[in-house]
Amino acid sequence: MSAEPQQLLAPDGTLHGDLPLPLGEISRLYRAMVVARVFDGKCSAMQRQGRLATYAPYEGQEAAQIGAASALEASDWLVASYRDAAAMALRGYPWSNLILGRTGDERGGHAPEGVRVLPPSITVGGHMIHAVGIAWAERLKGTDAVALTMFGDGATSEGDFHEAMNFAAVFATPTVFFCQNNGWAISLPTSRQTAAETIADKAVGYGMTGLVVDGNDVLAVHEAVRRAVSTARAGEGPTLIEALTYRIGPHTTTDDPGRYRDPAEVESWRERDPLRRVRRFLETQGAWDEDAQAAAEHDAGLEAEAAVAAAEMVAALDGDEIFSAMYAVPTIHLEEQRARLRRDGR
Numbered sequence: 439m440s441a442e443p444q445q446l447l448a449p450d451g452t453l454h455g456d457l458p459l460p461l462g463e464i465s466r467l468y469r470a471m472v473v474a475r476v477f478d479g480k481c482s483a484m485q486r487q488g489r490l491a492t493y494a495p496y497e498g499q500e501a502a503q504i505g506a507a508s509a510l511e512a513s514d515w516l517v518a519s520y521r522d523a524a525a526m527a528l529r530g531y532p533w534s535n536l537i538l539g540r541t542g543d544e545r546g547g548h549a550p551e552g553v554r555v556l557p558p559s560i561t562v563g564g565h566m567i568h569a570v571g572i573a574w575a576e577r578l579k580g581t582d583a584v585a586l587t588m589f590g591d592g593a594t595s596e597g598d599f600h601e602a603m604n605f606a607a608v609f610a611t612p613t614v615f616f617c618q619n620n621g622w623a624i625s626l627p628t629s630r631q632t633a634a635e636t637i638a639d640k641a642v643g644y645g646m647t648g649l650v651v652d653g654n655d656v657l658a659v660h661e662a663v664r665r666a667v668s669t670a671r672a673g674e675g676p677t678l679i680e681a682l683t684y685r686i687g688p689h690t691t692t693d694d695p696g697r698y699r700d701p702a703e704v705e706s707w708r709e710r711d712p713l714r715r716v717r718r719f720l721e722t723q724g725a726w727d728e729d730a731q732a733a734a735e736h737d738a739g740l741e742a743e744a745a746v747a748a749a750e751m752v753a754a755l756d757g758d759e760i761f762s763a764m765y766a767v768p769t770i771h772l773e774e775q776r777a778r779l780r781r782d783g784r
């Protein structure tokens with residue numbers, strides 16, 4: 439299988455091939471990438487200030503997430519991981535809920551009515567099974583909705599990946615598997631994750647189409663996912679897309695990547711920054727300038743402040759609610775623990 443990734447926008451912003459979307463739509467995607475980057479910086483800073491428990495930054499992966507999520511319709515499902523906030527927010531999962539969840543408050547873990555986005559999966563790979571089940575259920579109900587699942591390179595070593603891929607291919611469920619190969623699974627490089635030439639190659643063994651796309655090219659990602667979604671919607675089965683990208687920051691705010699990564703590698707990926715290439719392209723088309731950039735950053739800052747304020751206004755749960763939300767009728771052990779908490783405060 440070709441290891442040459444599909445690309446439409448070169449790192450210098452040159453477009454190869456036809457314009458896949460109207461310029462206005464590309465500007466909208468770029469604005470969403472700016473918003474995503476502002477939120478990412480804000481959340482990392484909040485964790486340092488003790489306002490979030492831990493945080494998994496996605497700087498460098500904005501094109502992969504926005505490009506993929508923007509290829510879905512409102513009736514489609516997104517089933518993603520802890521690092522996919524940009525994609526989830528684009529599909530309508532409120533930033534305030536994403537922030538609330540990272541304070542440790544489980545009320546951040548649900549989407550508003552009608553928003554077909556599952557809460558972020560912390561269990562590596564487990565959510566792929568859910569995406570296949572949801573897609574299969576939609577098919578059985580006779581709808582044409584598709585489920586897109588996002589996961590990292592590390593997740594492809596999980597048994598859940600095998601089960602999800604195999605079932606999806608055999609039953610032709612309308613599922614799109616979107617792997618963001620960001621080079622690392624915490625401290626494990628992709629070269630130690632798999633001996634396959636590409637992760638997309640794994641599709642062959644399941645009887646599924648697999649392809650590799652430049653994950654820092656929002657237009658190529660959007661096009662690849664759009665085609666896979668329409669194939670799935672037409673009942674022609676699932677696709678595995680490997681998006682080559684890079685995690686610029688630490689795995690989470692508890693990680694020190696300086697202990698396992700060469701700074702030169704990080705710098706070489708900074709040169710391929712996913713935002714810069716869309717901005718350059720839009721500028722050459724006369725569709726973006728300094729004023730538009732300043733306005734987009736200003737608006738993103740206001741949006742981030744409003745989401746943080748909304749999350750921090752939610753009154754903290756008291757300890758008792760941990761027990762009452764567990765079972766309709768609490769077990770005897772939970773009752774004992776509740777009594778101890780009330781008595782001793784711990």
Ligand SMILES: Cc1ncc(C[n+]2csc(CCOP(=O)(O)OP(=O)(O)O)c2C)c(N)n1
Nearest residue numbers: 521560561562590591592593620622623624
């Ligand atoms: C089933 C499971 N095993 C282990 C972990 C611990 N863990 C959290 S993230 C991670 C690495 C995942 O890497 P990858 O799938 O490449 O995604 P990335 O973090 O790079 O986005 C591991 C091993 C977990 N959360 N769930």
